Amino acid sequence: MTDINWTQLPPLSTLRAFEATARLQGYSAAARALNVTPAAIAQQVRKLEAEIGTKLVRREGRGLTLTDAGHQLSHPLLEAFTLIADGIRDLERSEARRGVRVSTTDYFAGMVILPRLGEFWKKHPTLQVSLSPDGNTAPIDLDTHDIAIRGGAPGQKWGDYQVAKLLETPMILCAAPELIGTGKVDLSSLPWISDRGIGGGVFEEAVSRAGCDLAALKLVDPGNAKLELEAALMGYGLRFTPELTVRDHLADGSLIKLDIDLEMTGIYHAICQKGPIPAQTRKFLDWLLEICAPLSVGSGRP
Template structure:
């Protein structure tokens, strides 16, 4: 198909007015279908005739008849508009069946989002949600992921994306009750077993601020937040955790917080590709903010 020079085509509104007039046999019926006045339809049709330099419809008695030129044009327009309508319907049907695809970390999905997801489906039973569990920032530009939820410094940004703050939560030092009870002073931390996430480059710095040398500690490294928390519950070591992530374990008494005033806040962001968002994606983002948002 050759490229279309839109400058040579009449306006879509005039073509639509003529197609409706021909299909519905008159200006009045076309006006009702297009939700405009009959005079407006007639003006559009006459303008189209003037632009093309041909007569498309003639009055015959109390009605209108198509000229040969009009009959040829309306056949093409009806076919073209029908094709457009079918394509739009398919797009809408595909969108209705398409899930909101969320990329997030294992810890946020399990302990923050999943417990509240039932409330979202109660309010929006027609919106499916699928999750990609990974600690890597997904490629939002290819359209396979709609939303990424990631943590980082409050002033952090991801190039080529739009990021907005969802929630803040404290980093805390935690351990099983029996193990935490043995920590009476900062010096006691040197003799405790520890659980580290090898992907968290901030933990060695926090230990240094506490006067601890990671090389002299008894450390178990676990690159899984779920297993890390489970190991802490079993008493295998102390760990740094995000309060919102471990809140369930704290409230159940399976973990307790150990006072530690050198730890920063964690910030969680909603990250999307630049540009307009699908309606269902925006509905889910609004729900995230209402359910978990802590504001700026």
């Protein structure tokens, strides 16, 4: 492939104005196509003629015609601009087929996105959405994903990204009814399900706020974050968690919220690369913001 010396090429604006003039056979038609005035088109064509040192168009009656040099230049320009337009359209089609790739957590996907995803597809039936339940502590990889959804404490920094707050939820202690019984609960005497899903020292802070000594607790480690909820439902220990992730279980009584206010809040954010957000990603992000608003603390939800 021949290297392109951009310093020797005329400005793109002059090439585009001439190509449209040649293809559409006049300044007025070219001006309509490029949404500028005929005078602006004529000025750009004159600049191109001065740049390359030859006439490209000439008056003929009330119209324009191309000179031999104009004909010679118009054909490769048409091919070049057609290639560019086709390349952009092919890329747009490819991006449309790829859809939106979202890195999230199992529980956010299961509690927030999947139950409502049908609503999104009613609005955007051809837009594919791929969810990767990477977990809250997974590195944020925005080369692989368009959006990363992560939970964190208020004020947490997420690096050099665009960040949109999705929702805020209380952090609570909960357990299966058979674990805590009906009497007064001694939190230090009960097993706790260790945290692999939140990270950042938040679990340790919760233990301290609950008046317990982490070193003296019996910790139940299910092995990974995905099994923490299952372990709690089976009565294996207390679970420290965002209220959002167990809301349905609290409603049906399979888990009970302990009457202790940790005064801790979790905030879920949608994280994107800086710069322009692709149209498909923007559609999904706007939908996320819409569905999360009524789920957040202070939203007025029942």
